[in-house]
Amino acid sequence: MENDLKRLIDNVEALKRTASERRKESLVSLADTANQSIGNLVIGGFRETATTIGTNYLIRDFDLAIRFVEEIDGKVDFILLDAETKSGKLASSLATLAERISKSRVLTFKPNDITVDMIDALLSQKRKIQGTAIGVLGAGNIGGKTALRLVERGADVSLYRRDTAALAATIAGITAIAGRHCPGTVAAGTVEAICRESEILLCCTPGVVCVGAKEAGMLRPGCLVVDVGNGCLDEAGIALCRERGAEVLGLFVRPAYIGMMETQLATMSLLDSGIGQMDIPGGATVCSGGAIGSRGTVVVDSLAKPRTIIGIADGKGDLLPQDEAVGYSTAIAAAEQWMAERV
Template sequence: MDIKSILGQELFYLKKYEQTSIMINTTAKNSLDFRILPRRTISKMAMSCFMVNNQNLLEETLSFFDGKVDYIYIDIEQKQNINLFKIAKKIIKKSRLVTVKPNDSTVESCDILIRNFLNDDLYNKKVVVIGTGNLASKIAMRLAERQAYVYIVGRSREKENTAVEALNLFLPKYTPRIQSLEKTQLSEKVEAVISFISGQFTRDELLFPVIGKETFIIDGGINNFSSDFIQRLLLMNINITRLDTRIAFPYQILWAHEYTQTFFKEVFGQTFIKDIAVVSGGYIATEGTVIVDNLKHPNQVIGIADGSGGVKSDEELTETNRGSIHKIKQAVSGEY
């Protein structure tokens, strides 16, 4: 089947939904020029997903869907010698072009998956993270901040030491410190093992002493574990799963979501209500400006701006300030 037929089938599927979109991304690994990925749906939106590593096929895909779908989501992370966003900007004229960061979505998906498995309670739980790169470091930080004890396994002792030292610099003061699994010589079983490496992990003997029947194993890097390792886990009835990044689909489309766009249209910014300056959504204003919860449909008066990014205390309010608050409250309640 040629590519036009494949794209036509995807469009036929999408047209069943009120909102339509496609997502195009690439990968750092050597991969096929073109591949269809699992479709995604949320609420009234459907999305067809493609992995494209060939410029000609990318241009053909973009040209085919431009104007036929509402949104075209493009991977902004340049993992190959092909800049998806740069090419998409030249081609897309009718659909709305939106950038996504798949690495961040991967971390969000992993975070949600392990939270679900542990009933959103990582306090004092022990987690082994295999890897010292982008994804491994991000999930290690995330889980440590959730008060888990995180143990790093690196491909080399040097990378492992560097990652552990660097990550601990950024953790909040009272957060459990991230440690090296080998240096710690942990004898207890861990609640989870997460792998984010670009190849296959070959040090199974390091993991088995800390893996128990209740340990949850996540392959986040795809094919990180050997066939023998997986079969042995399955025989032991131990949970092992390959990370499905569809878990964080809402996060991927958050910028273009109606709620987010409404925030920028109705909440964030500065305006005037009955000739009185008001701000909302964190907008920093000059001294005396009234701070409300929503510009277009205010329901709450937060206070008076102090001109330095803060809110005046009650003792600092002038008669003019109090008058402004009173008028805005009247306007909000409909009494003005």
């Protein structure tokens, strides 16, 4: 354990130096993984957003995770904890880890949902989804959630999972959630049928090879194959996919990670600045986003550091249409003056 702890601490020191040089906040994320091909400790590369630089650590040894967070508490700006329960006990002990952190800011995240967001964004921009035959090998947490997204976009999705009872429940759940007006469909399929018929094939097993030479030999020319689980294709399978004219991609999740972090930090800023309302000079009332203002209240982006008027509250949790909001020009002018004085 001591050698692993030293490796982790040395990496954090390098992270802090880089963050200082680039004038960004430092972030450490701790996660577990269901990927069976990954060892007990993985130190990821630096991941940068507009305001942060972070590193992700996959740690399956809970005692090591505790030692690590105790060592880095207060030395980095944020510690991001995996909220999902996977194969190990790290995620299930999230509360215990959080209790050991008193100086750094603690946030939680769901890595699988970041993966699903990335698949959704990638496929919706790269290929036409509606009416497209999409196969998913491995309909677990990631595969099942992704299937729902794709069905809602109008795809015809075929799922394979070894646990047939769980697969049937997943399909029933997707069908119920998508609703009767959804143009997409979802059904169970065999590995062979899915490989032969899919225009897009998502490999979502936890690092277990599901597409080798045999499966690749069944693919349609032009099929888009995405290795979601990392290690779902072997070298022979990748080579034959390309030989047959299929496009093979690994899933690069960094854009979705950036989106997640921006949401986390914007939410933190909203909560830190306070959700509420207040009276201001000029006889007007302002409220922050998230507060339900009475009719005529001017909604602003922040009470602490207001920069933007979002609209006029309708008293029921929404905004008045623009043609009605213009009737509150006096309140808007008062809010603009109040904002200018707080710059």
